[in-house]
Amino acid sequence: MTISDVSKKYGISQDTLRYYEKIGVIPPVNRNESGLRDYTEEDCGWVELAACMRSAGLPLDALTEYVRLSREGDTTIPERRQLLLEQKERLMIQLKAIQETLERLDYKISRYDKAMETGRLVWD
Amino acid sequence: MTISDVSKKYGISQDTLRYYEKIGVIPPVNRNESGLRDYTEEDCGWVELAACMRSAGLPLDALTEYVRLSREGDTTIPERRQLLLEQKERLMIQLKAIQETLERLDYKISRYDKAMETGRLVWD
DNA sequence: ATAACATCTGGAGTTCACTCTAAGTCAAGA
DNA sequence: TCTTGACTTAGAGTGAACTCCAGATGTTAT
Numbered sequence: 001m002t003i004s005d006v007s008k009k010y011g012i013s014q015d016t017l018r019y020y021e022k023i024g025v026i027p028p029v030n031r032n033e034s035g036l037r038d039y040t041e042e043d044c045g046w047v048e049l050a051a052c053m054r055s056a057g058l059p060l061d062a063l064t065e066y067v068r069l070s071r072e073g074d075t076t077i078p079e080r081r082q083l084l085l086e087q088k089e090r091l092m093i094q095l096k097a098i099q100e101t102l103e104r105l106d107y108k109i110s111r112y113d114k115a116m117e118t119g120r121l122v123w124d
Numbered sequence: 125m126t127i128s129d130v131s132k133k134y135g136i137s138q139d140t141l142r143y144y145e146k147i148g149v150i151p152p153v154n155r156n157e158s159g160l161r162d163y164t165e166e167d168c169g170w171v172e173l174a175a176c177m178r179s180a181g182l183p184l185d186a187l188t189e190y191v192r193l194s195r196e197g198d199t200t201i202p203e204r205r206q207l208l209l210e211q212k213e214r215l216m217i218q219l220k221a222i223q224e225t226l227e228r229l230d231y232k233i234s235r236y237d238k239a240m241e242t243g244r245l246v247w248d
Numbered sequence: 249a250t251a252a253c254a255t256c257t258g259g260a261g262t263t264c265a266c267t268c269t270a271a272g273t274c275a276a277g278a
Numbered sequence: 279t280c281t282t283g284a285c286t287t288a289g290a291g292t293g294a295a296c297t298c299c300a301g302a303t304g305t306t307a308t
Contacts, residue, residue: 002284002285003284003285004284004285013266013267014284014285015266015267015268016265016266016267018286018287019265019266019267034273034274034275034285034286035273035274035285035286036273036274036284036285036286037285037286052224052225052228053225054265055221055225056221056222056224056225056226057181057218057221057222058225059264059265060264060265060266061264074239074243074244074245077236077239077240077243077244077245078240080236081233081236081237081239081240084229084232084233084236085233087229088226088229088230088233091222091225091226091229092226094181094222095219095222095223095226097179097180097181098180098181098215098218098219098222099219100176100180101176101177101179101180101182101215102180102212102215102216102219104176105208105211105212105215106212108208109205109208109209109212112201112204112205112208113205115198115201115205116201116202116205119198119201120198120201121198121201126254126255127254127255128254128255137296137297138254138255139296139297139298140295140296140297142255142256142257143295143296143297158255158303158304158305159255159256159303159304160254160255160256160304160305161255161256178295183294183295184294184295184296185294
């Protein structure tokens with residue numbers, strides 16, 4: 001797969017794909033005879049993982065570290081597990097913040113719905 | 125309340141409080157005779173709102189716009205309602221991304237738990 | 249009165265995550 | 279063969295959200 005294909009498939013710009021590879025968010029991508037990137041299934045798997053994790057807001061350095069450890073072999077399994085646990089913790093906190101804010105937005109919106117009828121908003 | 129008190133109460137640095145006021149994320153704060161900020165209950169309410177919305181990841185310009193509209197009076201009620209609806213949409217999308225990523229992390233962690241026993245990880 | 253500390257402003261600096269640019273290489277079609 | 283278009287690199291630029299700094303002013307304790 002060319003970089004253009006992968007870019008379209010995962011909705012990540014070509015610049016960003018090259019950037020992710022450069023800083024190690026994904027491992028080095030397979031190249032064809034003339035040095036152009038030719039993404040294997042495995043390369044795509046890493047891109048897909050990065051896309052998923054980034055969509056949830058995981059920082060690039062956590063992903064870079066995970067890839068670095070993965071490439072070091074089975075001895076880093078405990079470290080990788082720990083890294084995933086820490087990121088899970090962070091996401092659970094973020095999830096809670098979003099849920100609370102959504103409840104608050106719903107409440108405010110319901111008051112705005114009422115205000116749309118009366119033309120005035122009480123104790124904002 | 126002094127800026128130091130508000131900073132501690134909401135876990136926002138003094139620099140950030142001044143920055144939020146400068147760019148309009150919160151309305152101008154009450155001052156004492158010598159020009160120092162003296163946050164009223166209402167000022168604190170705006171700080172608390174900003175803290176909540178920022179914790180969920182709302183962008184500063186959305187908050188600034190909301191404050192600007194609020195200060196313009198009841199004629200902006202429909203616009204403010206629309207702004208809140210848009211931000212709610214964004215948060216629901218983000219919520220979904222986080223939930224999906226959490227499920228994926230749980231799955232990966234469970235495989236790492238198994239790998240901790242055997243010392244090796246199968247199809248990562 | 250003086251020292252020590254808090255707050256003020258304007259503006260510069262930092263971090264993160266891209267995003268763009270320039271200059272070069274390569275492959276395919278007219 | 280020439281041109282067009284996709285790809286390459288290194289490195290500069292951008293936008294968001296802070297964060298820090300310098301120099302001035304204000305407040306509190308001894």
